[in-house]
Amino acid sequence: MGGGAGPGGHLTARPGGADPGAVVLATGARERSRAARFIAGSRVGGVYTTGALQQLVHLHGRRLEGRAVVVGVELVSWSAVLTLRQAGARPVLLTSTHARPEVYGPVHWGGRAALGVTVAGRTRVAAIHGSGQVSGVELVNLDTGARTVVPCELVVLTGDWVPDHELATSAALTADPVTRGPRVDAALRTSRPGVFAAGNLVHPVDTADIAALDGSHVAAAVRDWVTRGLGTAGRGEPVLAGAGLTWVSPGWLDRSAGVPARGRLLAWPSVAAPVARVVVHQGGLEVARRSLPWPASPGRVLRVPWSVLDSVIVGRGPVTVSLR
Amino acid sequence: MTAYDVVVVGAGAVGAATARALAGLELRVALVEARSDVGAGTSKANTAILHTGFDATPGSLEATLVRRGYELLGAYAAQTGIPVERTGALLVAWTQEQVDTLPALDAKAKANGYARCELLDAEAVYAAVPDLGPGALAGLAVPGESILCPWSVVLALATDAVTRGVDLLLGMKVREVTPGEPTTLHTSRGPLQARWVVNAAGLGSDLVDQAFGHQRFTVTPRRGELLVYDKAARPMVPVIVLPVPSTVGKGVLVSPTIYGNVVLGPTAEDRTDRADTATSEAGLAFLLDKGRALMPALLDHEVTAAYAGLRAATESSDYQVHLDAGQRYLCLGGIRSTGITASMAIAEHALELLAGAGLAAPARADLPPPPQVPNLGEAFLRPYAQPELIAADPAYGQVVCFCERVTAGEVRDALASTIPPADLDGLRRRTRVTMGRCQGFYCTGTVTALLEQAGPR
Ligand SMILES: Cc1cc2nc3c(=O)[nH]c(=O)nc-3n(C[C@H](O)[C@H](O)[C@H](O)COP(=O)(O)OP(=O)(O)OC[C@H]3O[C@@H](n4cnc5c(N)ncnc54)[C@H](O)[C@@H]3O)c2cc1C
């Protein structure tokens, strides 16, 4: 079989240079670091991403003390709140640049139980102060420009996901223009035959159960490719995020790829809406519109029935999915 | 307590090089450092260029020592494994006024003994760096300018000093001085006696100088902020892209780093706090502005890190090298913006000055060979990519930090090395752990545990 995975590109496992028949990229997504968020100030201890925090606490039993400011109000932010409490620290504030993020508060991960923490919307973190250890964070009110310094000993930077696309990029896979993760079709095929991508690499970021569903979903396509040489590279009509959305996945519509796991298109809202009204355009024309009986909220994946794309005609140009 | 023959104050590039050089003679030498590690001051946070000295002020001590240091450190790097990449630099002129200064810069380079500069037209400039922003008019190529790993420079020099028998005294801050025969240094860990004292205290060099009773110069920390971009951006910056120097300073450059990233900076802002290496909103915004003009496509890439270093700026642009033969005291202060490059030449010059003042000692015949530092350079083989090494020692195949491909074997070696790291920061400078694009998202827990297992040091 050989596949397109080995020769011709840089997608090799070193050392030894295995030449697999198929490669599934499932490198996940990470939270942006402090520098990538342009948060100025002192280089101090006590600043973590949720990922780093949870390793320290859950895998290495680290105890933490003091007040914590959690940057972000996504599902994972509430997970950080719980971890902080468990480690002995006191989360005092969650900040978000969105207006009223608490309205679409947590439903999973026991987040409700963590309420009681103040949430500050329309707030940007400008700087972290301290010498040696954090002593406070400097916040800017996005509407008034007013600045305050909230004293704390810990800062947790949550959400703000970026797919770990180093391998995908080095293999020159076609990428989503926004996330830069590899673009896939409903069968999780990338632009290169024999190379597949699944999990948070292609939808930064959903919960673990959804990533696992991807895993079993991609297995069928991999089997067809490896055993029967069936299937090709992902292709078809690009499906792009329009107004109100940051990304959508899968990013290609190809009828031969079947439907995605659970028959759902995943999307990342950039605005909040109590009722998610999804509009589909192709070639400048509206081809479908659907009101979903659930809200859209930044920081949480919006699940859209794949059937909203039923009226799209492959060959008539790129498709845009937006939130109204 | 018996007196040391020489105590060197400050274990940055300059102090480490000087202690190492002194230990090549039959002398008892101590290297005293306030911090818990070597190279944790300005020597760790700079732009990491091995300068040819083409644009130094001709006739200055700096010009002489940078030129000599370029040769000495280049050769020492080859011996010890300090990674150096001979990328070359390209000075880019964006205004007619700048174009007009290029021939003068070429002449200045020649006056500094550097004759390899080459004037380029706009077409050649874009051929060399296609991703430059629009508007470049001409350029001056400086093929000798190179990039290196400044952490490995200090580590190699300090390790060499220690294996040559220097006592490295960390966590010891010199507070007051009683000059005499011997001189007593009053430190945070008690008194220390020395026949001769060398001041290589960087940002604190004026204070140590004052402790000897002098009022010769004042250090004003001049902050330089820098942004490090993702490795994916490195192919866009094959050479060091320098601005044309103006009266306001050296300006903002874009350079590849030895670790495979791209760095944009530095700013230049006079400050008062000698320890404050914070970044500022204004500084980062300024850099983004500059970057947008220099290379707009760079800004599409993720930022991996931001940092700031403090130059030991003084009233003079030249090095503050002063010998006081009567006090048996030598000041190597105010080494502002070229001290990594010049370090070994400063040390050589220091030995000559001290010999001239009466510090006589025979050269040692039994010197140990120079140390080998682990390679942190992206362009050279690292353990993860060496199957034979991994076969012999599987720890080199066990990746701890996958962004930077750091293996458990390298962490283990650093923890067991001659000058082991005191903390996570020190381990980062010796191995690159947690310094990649995820900044510890994946490996903070594991790395912290490895450090803790190693125990306090
Ligand atoms: C802090 C945090 C808390 C979370 N809490 C919850 C929760 O409570 N409940 C829930 O349902 N979901 C939670 N999630 C989400 C859940 O973890 C993810 O949905 C799930 O792990 C995604 O699986 P994945 O396989 O796509 O990627 P990951 O689980 O992220 O796996 C990616 C793997 O690829 C490896 N990798 C990346 N690049 C390379 C490379 N170049 N070479 C080799 N290896 C590489 C990484 O080390 C990693 O092991 C949380 C996520 C985070 C970050």
Ligand SMILES: Cc1cc2nc3c(=O)[nH]c(=O)nc-3n(C[C@H](O)[C@H](O)[C@H](O)COP(=O)(O)OP(=O)(O)OC[C@H]3O[C@@H](n4cnc5c(N)ncnc54)[C@H](O)[C@@H]3O)c2cc1C
């Ligand atoms: C932004 C920036 C960019 C630069 N770029 C370059 C470049 O590209 N190439 C180049 O060659 N150079 C560059 N430099 C300059 C270079 O970094 C410095 O010249 C060099 O690091 C100075 O070394 P040092 O040993 O004198 O000082 P330091 O490295 O600061 O060492 C001095 C040491 O003395 C210790 N100390 C101070 N006071 C006491 C005391 N009282 N008791 C005990 N210990 C004390 C400090 O803790 C410190 O470790 C740059 C500098 C900056 C800031």
